[in-house]
Amino acid sequence: MPDSIHILIVDDDPVIRDLLAEGLSGSGYRCETACNGAESLRKLRASSFELVVSDIDMPEMDGVQLLQEIKKTHPDTEIIMLTGVVDVDTAIQSMRLGAYDYLTKPFNLAEVRITVERALEKRRLIRENREYQRTLEARVAERTAELIRKNREVEELFDRLKSSYQTTLETLATALDTRDTETLGHSLRVASYTVAVARRMGVVEPELTDIYRGALLHDVGKIGIPDAILRKPDKLTPEEWVEMRKHPEIGYRILQGIHFLEMAREIVLSHQETYDGSGYPRGLKGKDIPLGARVFSVVDTLDAMTSDRPYRKALPYEAARSEILRFSGTQFDPDVVKVFLEIPDEEWAEIHRRVMRDVLARDQMRF
Numbered sequence: 001m002p003d004s005i006h007i008l009i010v011d012d013d014p015v016i017r018d019l020l021a022e023g024l025s026g027s028g029y030r031c032e033t034a035c036n037g038a039e040s041l042r043k044l045r046a047s048s049f050e051l052v053v054s055d056i057d058m059p060e061m062d063g064v065q066l067l068q069e070i071k072k073t074h075p076d077t078e079i080i081m082l083t084g085v086v087d088v089d090t091a092i093q094s095m096r097l098g099a100y101d102y103l104t105k106p107f108n109l110a111e112v113r114i115t116v117e118r119a120l121e122k123r124r125l126i127r128e129n130r131e132y133q134r135t136l137e138a139r140v141a142e143r144t145a146e147l148i149r150k151n152r153e154v155e156e157l158f159d160r161l162k163s164s165y166q167t168t169l170e171t172l173a174t175a176l177d178t179r180d181t182e183t184l185g186h187s188l189r190v191a192s193y194t195v196a197v198a199r200r201m202g203v204v205e206p207e208l209t210d211i212y213r214g215a216l217l218h219d220v221g222k223i224g225i226p227d228a229i230l231r232k233p234d235k236l237t238p239e240e241w242v243e244m245r246k247h248p249e250i251g252y253r254i255l256q257g258i259h260f261l262e263m264a265r266e267i268v269l270s271h272q273e274t275y276d277g278s279g280y281p282r283g284l285k286g287k288d289i290p291l292g293a294r295v296f297s298v299v300d301t302l303d304a305m306t307s308d309r310p311y312r313k314a315l316p317y318e319a320a321r322s323e324i325l326r327f328s329g330t331q332f333d334p335d336v337v338k339v340f341l342e343i344p345d346e347e348w349a350e351i352h353r354r355v356m357r358d359v360l361a362r363d364q365m366r367f
Contacts, residue, residue, distance in 0.1 A: 005120060006047065009033045010040040010054040010066065011082065016105075020053060023109040024116065037061030037069070044074055051119055053112075055082045056090055056102075064094055071098045076127065078119040082107075165260065173216045174359065176223070185359040186303060191216035192351050193299035194292065200339045203291070207263070211292035214267025218296060221251025221268065245280050248272050267292040271300070276330045286333075294333040298324055298340050301332075302348065317345040 007029050011017045014035070021031040032047075034040035036058055043049075052070060056063035067079055081102040083091040091102035100119040103112060173187035194215040195208060203211065222230055225247055229240045236244060248269050255265040270284060270293035277285030305320040321341060328337040 005029050005051065006049045007031045007051045007053065007116070008040060008043060008049045010035075010037065010052060010058070010063075012036060012055065012058045016055070016082070019109075020112065023112060027113055027116075029116075037063075037066040040066060041069060044070065044077075049074075049077055050123060051116060052077055052079045053082065053116070054079060056094065057084065064090065064097065067094055067097055067099055076123065078123045080115055080119055169213060169216055172220070176219055185355050186307070187216050187219065188355045188359060189307075189352060190218070190296060190300050190303050192355055193302060193348070194295050196343060196347065196351060197295045197299060197336065197340055198292065200343065201291070201295070201336070210263035211267065211295070213261060214264035214271075214290075214292045215296045215299075217251065217255070217261070217264060217268055218271040218300075219247065219251070220254055221247035221249065223254065224250035245272070249281050264292075266290050267296060271296050273297075274331045275333050278330075289333075294336050298332050298336050302340075306348070306352075317348060 005028075007024055009017050009020045009024075009031060010033070011020070012035055017033045017035070021033050025031050032043060032049075034043055038061060040052070040054070044052075052066075054063045054066055058066075061069075063081055063083075067081070070077055070079060079094075079099045081091050081094045081099050082105060083102055084105050088102075088104065091099075091104075094102060100122060101115050103115060170188060173191070174185070176187065191212050195212050198208060198211050225244060229236065229243055232240070248271060252265050252269040255261045255268060258265075267290055269281070270290050273279035273282065273284040273289045273293060274297070275286060275289070275294065277283050301324055302317075302320045305315045305323060306317055308314045324332060324337055324340065328334045
């Protein structure tokens with residue numbers, strides 16, 4: 001509203017000052033006057049003005065100098081310059097320095113009012129745009145913070161989901177071990193062993209997790225093998241071996257359709273293949289066998305030989321190393337064997353201890 005607009009009129013001619021003040025006050029503006037630049041600066045320090053109408057040709061401090069001072073301290077204040085016809089070049093220079101427009105003397109009040117309205121409209125638009133930019137930046141910052149927060153929540157949810165998946169799979173693997181063997185924690189150990197070797201071979205996420213899950217669930221297909229065969233204490237007949245050898249394919253079918261186990265199921269299917277092609281179920285040879293399955297084959301032998309069995313005590317790591325090295329190139333991938341042999345016994349022992357602590361803790365939680 002005009003009555004909220006404060007205008008300062010600066011001119012050393014009292015007639016012009018009074019004429020402008022009266023004419024603009026009649027349009028609803030609040031007007032004050034100053035007779036020179038020094039007085040106008042004092043009033044600007046004391047009050048805020050949306051607009052200054054200033055003569056150019058004044059003693060001591062001319063209008064151009066006043067314009068420069070005002071723009072330094074009150075950059076949002078619009079300025080209209082008054083000039084005689086002979087001062088047009090100076091008036092144009094003033095516009096380059098930040099004045100909105102200039103009026104030549106003699107002027108009529110209608111022209112003054114129109115120029116004032118336009119200057120104030122420009123000021124309003126600039127301030128609104130600045131406020132819009134400020135609020136827009138605030139909204140963008142708020143929205144960005146919200147997206148970061150939501151993304152963090154999704155990441156946390158994903159981590160919890162992965163942890164839930166992992167716990168479920170490890171529980172299943174432990175249950176399978178209980179059904180099939182008296183070697184507690186076998187699946188968890190070979191899964192951890194497999195990751196230890198695969199990591200040294202340069203495997204990174206997400207493939208590392210796929211390999212872990214494949215090794216963990218390698219015997220899931222034994223769910224489909226009758227207890228009479230699976231738990232038989234005596235030597236299996238040829239017919240029973242035919243049934244037993246079906247467990248990789250059974251496991252592969254069980255995991256079909258579970259998207260996050262798609263890569264793991266390839267290891268489940270291939271974990272009984274051998275490097276020379278004499279394994280089953282597909283007789284794959286060499287690098288045609290998935291890397292996870294080739295690594296598993298080595299560490300499965302390690303775990304079998306270094307774990308206590310009903311019929312013998314655990315063998316030393318050195319015995320397992322010698323056996324694995326002896327069958328390098330036939331049963332085992334030589335590249336995997338090479339990396340396996342680089343891992344010290346202490347590291348295998350530490351993995352074994354860590355896994356067994358976890359297994360025993362799980363057992364205690366169930367009771």
